[in-house]
Amino acid sequence: MIEVQGVTFFYPGTREPALENISLTIRPGEFLAITGPNGSGKSTLARLLNGLLRPGKGRVLVDGLDTADAASLVEIRRRVGMVFQDPDNQLVAATVEDDVAFGPENLGLPPAAVRQRVAAALEAVELADLKTRPPHRLSGGQKQRLALAGVLAMEPVYLVLDEATAMLDPVGREEVLKKVLALRREKGLAVILITHFMEEAALAERMLVLNEGRIILSGPPADVLQQEEGLAKAGLKAPAIVALGKSLRQAGVKLPASIVTVEEMARALWKLASGK
Amino acid sequence: MEISLREVSFAYKVGDRPLPVLESINVRVAPGDFLAITGSGGSGKSTLAMLMAGLLEPVAGRVILDGKPVRGRGKGKTHSAWHKVGMVFQQPEQQLFAETVADDVAFGPGNLGFTGSELETRVEEALRAVGLDPQKIGGHSPFRLSGGQQRRVAIAGVLAMDPEVLILDEPTAGLDPAGREQVLGVIRSFYRRPGKAVVLISHNMAEVAAMARQVIVLYQGRVALQGTPREIFRQGEALKTYGLIPPPLTRLMQELQRRGAPVSPEIFTLAEARAAILAWLGA
Incomplete structure (x- = not known):
């Protein structure tokens, strides 16, 4: 469990807090989406989860380990893996496999264990065929999957994706997200998805909307995405499917408000049409 | 201003071997056109944008401005018409450098030789065109602005050169929904002015559908599909081959x-x- 307890955070030299009195619990295996406008504190929150930043006030506990305790940081960062928007900043080695090996080697694992973790991680992100390729010869989507493999090789418990799909094409985005959600199902990995794409946030179990450093909405996407006013305050808009659902309900079509995806909408409409 | 690419190919040199990026591309953009170029990562979109903006020269084929074959920007001796083509790069806010917003926007037109009140007018008009108040924000450091505002300042820097064709490479990538809407609004109002044309590089399909009149889908360096947004999205699942989803x-x-x-x-x-x-x- 990650527990964020009453956290306030100021960047040096600023008078406005980037985050103010945030409390939040993230369960193992959970799929949580965090959205909000640029500057709302999303990335700051992400960086607090694995101790890249330390709270000014309050505490962050990762499975009971306090991120303020320097001696726990190595273990905390192994448990909480992060993938950022720009994979180029995260890739370090001359070949794909060396890049993935970097983290496990730093854990001091024996070579055989490192090799096995690298193989498993590359398999998981479907890059095994490209293991001898230099990272800069990969496409954007492949680089992002490589960054993901580097994190997976650490066998994390929580995976934080900070706008990790923002620069990818639609299929690349779907690819990375599908892979991550499959890993969640297989390994019980918790996924914390930080995104501007409401369609992606809608897939989560729970979503948070941050605005000006505070959590202004929180709950299942189907509920949060109905809160037009709150979303508008944060400069966000419900996904097209949610907006269509609302518009159809207003026209008298009996659709549940819980519909957030294309597939759910197609199924519900088809059921209505064939039920007549 | 009409930009026309005929049978254009481009390759990067890796060591001493050519790495082909674009092959036999034909594109034409004339006043009143709104062309979207889309395709998967690595399909050659950004390279094509740079060729259309004269920032790269093709290894084969011809680039023609208003009927005259030309070399790239700053190449060759003749005065070129490239200054009528404005290019907004990916994440252009990373190239902001001046101490104030107004100075940053003034950099391009200053290089074109504008000075004094004429330069000032251009800067103010460009800032207004991107929805920023020159009086309020002109004296601020660009680095104190939000990501969306920074991007609009960068776009203002290109608009201040008064281009006839505006080429934008993923202008909304990484912005939040409100920032995206603002940037799209800026592009729309540029396009509404007479004689202007827009080339939008984007893999945001909702954006392409809402904005473009014509769409080119690139795949592995070639034009895979070309048509109106409706003609393109009619392909449905088949678009996935090209990295796209309607x-x-x-x-x-x-x-x-x-x-x-x-x-x-x-x-x-x-x-x-x-x-x-x-x-x-x-x-």
């Missing part, structure tokens, strides 16, 4: 059609989708 409402209509509902698969807007579904359910 916008959600279009996908919904295609899914309903696949199940046998008599609805059009060429729908983009909420109003269209609503009307089609109500007509189908009511029938």
Whole structure:
């Protein structure tokens, strides 16, 4: 469990807090989406989860380990893996496999264990065929999957994706997200998805909307995405499917408000049409 | 201003071997056009944008401005018409450098030789065109602005050169929804002015559907599809081959059609989708 307890955070030299009195619990295996406008504190929150930043006030506990305790940081960062928007900043080695090996080697694992973790991680992100390729010869989507493999090789418990799909094409985005959600199902990995794409946030179990450093909405996407006013305050808009659902309900079509995806909408409409 | 690429190919040199990026591309953009160039990561979109902006020269084929074959920007001796073509790069806010917003925007037109009150007017008009108040924000450091505002300042720097063709490479990538809307608004109002043309590089399909009149889909350095947004998105699932997925409402209509509902698969807007579904359910 990650527990964020009453956290306030100021960047040096600023008078406005980037985050103010945030409390939040993230369960193992959970799929949580965090959205909000640029500057709302999303990335700051992400960086607090694995101790890249330390709270000014309050505490962050990762499975009971306090991120303020320097001696726990190595273990905390192994448990909480992060993938950022720009994979180029995260890739370090001359070949794909060396890049993935970097983290496990730093854990001091024996070579055989490192090799096995690298193989498993590359398999998981479907890059095994490209293991001898230099990272800069990969496409954007492949680089992002490589960054993901580097994190997976650490066998994390929580995976934080900070706008990790923002620069990818639609299929690349779907690819990375599908892979991550499959890993969640297989390994019980918790996924914390930080995104501007409401369609992606809608897939989560729970979503948070941050605005000006505070959590202004929180709950299942189907509920949060109905809160037009709150979303508008944060400069966000419900996904097209949610907006269509609302518009159809207003026209008298009996659709549940819980519909957030294309597939759910197609199924519900088809059921209505064939039920007549 | 008309930009025309004929049988253009481009390759980067890696060591001493050419790495082909674009092959036999034909594109034409004339006043009043709004062309979207889309395709998967690595399909050659950004390279094509740079060729259309004269920032790269083709290894084969010709680039023609208003009927005259030309070399790239700053190449060759003749005065070129490239200054009428403005290019907004990916994440252009990373190139902001001046101490104030106004100085940053003034950099381009200053290089074109504008000075004094004429330069000032251009800067103010460009800032207004991107929805920023020159009086309020002109003296600020660009680095104190939000990401969306920074991006609009960078776009203002290109608009201040008064281009006839505006080429933008992923202008909304990484912005939040409100920032995206603002940037799209800026592009729309530029396009509404007479004699202007826009080339938008984007893999945001909802954006392409809402903005473009013509779409080119690149795949492995070649033009794979070309047509109006409706013609392109009609392809449905087949677009996945090219790294693309139609916008959600279009996908919904295609899914309903696949199940046998008599609805059009060429729908983009909420109003269209609503009307089609109500007509189908009511029938």
